[in-house]
Amino acid sequence: MDLECSRLLPALCAVLVDPRQPVADDTCLEKLLDWFKTVTEGESSLLLLQEHPCLVELLSHVLKLQDLSPGVLSFSLRVAGIFAAQENCFQYLQVGSLLFSQPGGAPGLRLLSAPPFFLSSPAPCPGAVDTIFSLQGDSSLFVASAASQLLVHILALSMRGGAKEQPCLQGDDWPTCAQKIMGHVEESLCSTVTPKVTQALNILTTTFGRCQSPWTEALWVRLSASVACLLERDPIPAAHSLVDLLLCVARSPVFGSSNGSLWEMVAQALSCLGPAHVGPLALGILKLEHCPQALRTQAFQVLLQPLACVLKATVQAPGPLGLLDGMADDAMMVDALLASKSSCAGLLCRTLAHLEELQPLPQRPSPWPQAPLLGAAVTVLRLCDGSATPVSSVGGHLCATLAGCVRVQRAALDFLGMLSQGTSPQELVTQALAVLLECLKSPGSSPTVLKKAFQATLRWLLSSPKTSSCSDLGPHIPQFLRELFLVLQKRLCSPCWEVRDSALEFLTQLSRHWGGEADFRCALLASEVPELAWQLLQDPESYVRASAVTATGQLSSWGLHDPTSPQHAVARQSLLRELLRILSADSEGFPRRAVMQVFTEWLRDGHADVTRxxxxxxxxxxxxxxxxxxxxxxxxxxxxxxxxxxxxxxxxHTHCPYAVALPEAAPxxxxxxxxxxxxxxxxxxxxxxxxxxxxxxxxxxxxxxxxxxxxxxxxxxxxxxxxxxxxxxxxxxxxxxxxxxxxxxxxxxxxxxxxxxxxxxxxxxxxxxxxSSDHVEKSPQSLLQDMLATGGFLQGDEADCY
Structure with missing residues (x-):
């Protein structure tokens, strides 16, 4: 600790323990705590306590005061925990009767500041572990979480010392402290009170996530039966925490792929968990690199089940799609789809998001059912726009429930865009483009849905294979582009600025990738889109003006100018003048930034107006x-x-030392x-x-x-x-x-x-x-000065407020 900070520290400690003094906000206290952590990592913590008795006095006063602010109390106890984490400091503070022995105050929080090595010692503080058990149910989430974390630390330290890193299969061989904790966990798992079950599962999840020692296998052997019993209850308690535990154990390197009992429990969970929780479990299993193939097949079927129910309720002949092969009706899944609009939307959105997350992974199921999934995505979008044909009462209910559901539309459009990366039958590609066009045409589509539809359309168009025939973009794309630009014309005239902005962004991206393609150029120039983009340079909304600048700049780069101009050169010159006007006179920064980016691209690419x-x-x-x-x-x-x-x-120049030296080009x-x-x-x-x-x-x-x-x-x-x-x-x-x-x-x-x-x-x-521009202001000295200035302890010229 530098001399100036040492000089300021006593005054700061006095401010912190004085209830009459205004204390800096929690952000300053967090910064101060980070500084203490840094100092104790670089210097002897015991020496710091000995050389700065004001710190010991601070902790002593905090334990006695009743009207101290919660922020200062929490800060002081966390400082005590930082110092007490080292055994010599802990003993020094204990000699001063600063830990566990002071009456009043907050005994629970004081206990949470204790180092785990003390609590896991052969003769821990009487009742300390019992107190931590009670703090798991504290009304403060901070206290409850800290109690669970501390139990995991104590368990790990106990097992490291008592088990000698070897599995302990007999309960009598477990250290006393570990037996007490495991007894508490077992009792909580058998409880009929769901919060207690949740606490026990969270402790186990944290333990298996952090501890990769052989003794964790013995821990699972001991507790797996109690965990399995949870799956037999109706309803299953703490299902979310149970899923987290199963996935955590399955990911642990301690458990090999041959752990049959674990996989059996996971298979049972896939069969009996409700729709809200079975999806995350199935996705987690499919992400694993090693697990039985039968379990992967079961997990994938579970993940596909909601879409299978949708197809069965709406598609006249689902057989060719293949998604329903081998799948029986799932009553819980159907009930979730029919329960309410929120339940149905939530289930479909989660399913689509899980499949979208799974698709790019190398361990995704193979073969990937591209065609069925594409058909399902199209069907979901048709349910939302009301054009789907129900073939059962379930289908009719879905049509009524999902009509105009923006949440599901957005998820389905994201999923449909992702599917553009796969190989699909031409018939389904045509259906996908058609449903995207309908979404863009629909007057009821919200701005967010239209933005997603533009993004998905762009992905499908850019994934279309080029051909060597008279049509450079494939046989079906030219007609689609003609219809698309008619829709784009209307969207560029929308009264909603977000829609105009999204349409311009779509035009820019499409032009950037396809500006040189004959089919695209022909369809674009046959429409009014270039002229409308030009007019939007004077839009009242600055975001739209900025997007119009980018779009017209991109069009000009490809020679796709305003076709109403008698000469393209005149159009180019008028655009250059207009962009210079915007750069000089526009009151908002976004359009001016866009102009500079366009000009930089023009200079880099040799635009005709620049090279002149x-x-x-x-x-x-x-x-x-x-x-x-x-x-x-x-x-x-x-x-x-x-x-x-x-x-x-x-x-x-290339400064790479391994580059081959070539003759330097002439200037x-x-x-x-x-x-x-x-x-x-x-x-x-x-x-x-x-x-x-x-x-x-x-x-x-x-x-x-x-x-x-x-x-x-x-x-x-x-x-x-x-x-x-x-x-x-x-x-x-x-x-x-x-x-x-x-x-x-x-x-x-x-x-x-x-x-x-x-x-x-x-x-x-x-x-x-x-x-960093604020490296001076972030110094510990500056922080201490600011906190003291808040309490009026410094003169004006000493403070470094910022």
């Missing part, structure tokens, strides 16, 4: 961006400058000419100003740019040392720092720029900028 006069384009954009009040716009301006720098001087142009071009566009003026920007990301980006420039210039072997006016070079950075350079310095001489680069300690500045 690149230097003039860059100069205009940098001049506007350098004055922008949004730091992200300025950062993007530096990114554009970096792209121009690379195009002017050549790409960055794009002579150095002096290149530097004059960089000066002309105002790049150096922008970069040097940004180097001293008050926003750290801007300064970091500028530092990176100047380092790249300096290293690149160093590769010119013909570079001669410049000898400009020394005073002018040394003074220039300070003028930029003080913002005295009010006009761009387009007439800067290359020699002066090079000398300025050499004069700056860019590496040192980069290192400084890499530090």
């Amino acid at each position: 006069d690149t230097e003039q384009f860059v100069a205009t954009v940098l001049q506007v961006a350098s004055r922008d009040l949004d730091w992200e716009v300025r950062v993007q301006g530096l990114e554009l400058a970096l792209v121009f720098l690379g195009q002017t001087l050549g790409p960055p 794009a142009r002579p150095l002096t000419e290149a530097l004059r071009a960089l000066c002309h566009v105002g790049l150096f003026d922008f970069a040097f100003r940004a180097l001293f920007d008050c926003d750290r990301p801007v300064a970091q980006k500028s530092c990176d740019l100047l380092l790249f420039l300096r290293d690149k210039i160093a590769s010119y072997n013909s570079l001669r040392e410049a000898s400009p006016n020394t005073d002018s070079v040394e003074a220039a950075p300070w003028r930029w720092r003080a913002h005295e350079q009010t006009q761009p310095q387009e007439d800067q001489e290359p020699e002066a720029v090079l000398a300025m680069l050499r004069s700056l300690d860019l590496e040192g500045l980069q290192s400084t900028l890499a530090e």
Whole structure:
């Protein structure tokens, strides 16, 4: 602990134990606690207590005060636990009668601060473990959780000392403390009170999750019968905690795949657990790398059961889909689907989410039933939009229950989008695209459903195989695109800005991937979509304007301009002017950021309007961006400058030591000419100003740019040392720092720029900028000063409030 913190600590302890003093919030106490943890890890905890008696006095006063704030009480006890975790400190505090012996206060919390090695010793504190048992039922979740965690620690330490890391199959061989805990767990498992069963299961789950020693196998042998008895109750108590325990035991490396009793219990659980809990268990089993194949088959059937019930209730001929093969009706599953709208929606959403999570895993069931699942997803969406045909009373009930259910629609659309990665029969692909189009057309679709539908449609379109025939996107896609753009036209005119925004994002992504495909270009240009996207550049909502900027920029990159313009070149020029207007005049930051990103892409990709006069384009954009009040716009301006720098001087060097040394390419142009071009566009003026920007990301980006420039210039072997006016070079950075350079310095001489680069300690500045901007304020000294200032213990000039 440094001297200044040692000086401030006594005053802080006095503030904490004084109920009259205002105490900093819980966040400050948490930071202070983290500091104590760091200090005790780096120094002797016993020496800290001996050198700082104020800490011992703090703990002593806390145990006596009755009106102390809960935050300070909790903080002090946790500090006691940090120090008492080391045996010599524990003995030092115990000699001072600070642990377990003080009357009043909060005996339960004091006990929870005790180190497990004390409680698991041969002669633990009388009644200590019994007290922890009672604290498991405390009304405070923090206390109850801490009690369960402490029991697990005590059990593990007891078994480590008594069992010698060997399995103990006989109960008489267990250490006394472990026998007491296991007796309590067994008693709780047999209880008719569900919270007690939950507590016991949670202790076991934590034990098997943390402890990977052989004795845990003996623990399971001892308790598995009691756990199995829970499955015979009606209803099954604490089903969620029971699932967690079974999966935790199954994942434990202590138990091999040959553990028949465990797999039998899991199979029984899959048969008797309710729909709300059997899905997570089935998913967990299918995620395991090693378990009996019969159990995997059973788990997958359980996972598919809700969709099988849906298909059986709605599909005229379910046989070809194959999802119902070998599956009998599950009464509990049907009851859950019919119980209520929330029950039905919850079950279907969980099922779809579980299958979506399982699909990309290497251990997923094989063969994967792609076609049946695709048919089920389409059916669920048709139930939601009311177009499904029921074939039973269950189907009619599902139609009424799921009609317009946004929650299920979103889950089904996510699942349908995921299925685009598989190989499906063309008939089902057509059905999938058709149901997506209907979802996009439906006037009742909510903005969130439409966004999901756009995302799923994009995934299906991008997964369509290219062909070498006259149609470059497959035989069915051109007609679908024509219908899709008609729908997109309407959505771009929606009164809801979220819908307009989602439609523009969809257009951007589709154009980025398919802008060069003839079918796509033909369908797009035959619609009014480009013109509508252009009009949305003036939308009243800034998010929409930003998306319109990105969309029109992408369309322009592919030459997909506003078809109403008589000449495409005119359309390009008018778009460039409009984007410059937005960059200069838009009141919101989102559109301006989008413009800078578009301009950077245009420069990088060689857009026609940029290549016509690149230097003039860059100069205009940098001049506007350098004055922008949004730091992200300025950062993007530096990114554009970096792209121009690379195009002017050549790409960055490879610093990999293992790279094959190739002959260096000739510079794009002579150095002096290149530097004059960089000066002309105002790049150096922008970069040097940004180097001293008050926003750290801007300064970091500028530092990176100047380092790249300096290293690149160093590769010119013909570079001669410049000898400009020394005073002018040394003074220039300070003028930029003080913002005295009010006009761009387009007439800067290359020699002066090079000398300025050499004069700056860019590496040192980069290192400084890499530090957290609040590294000073986060120091322990600053924290102590702030907490003391809250209580008025410091003068104004001593506080470091931030």
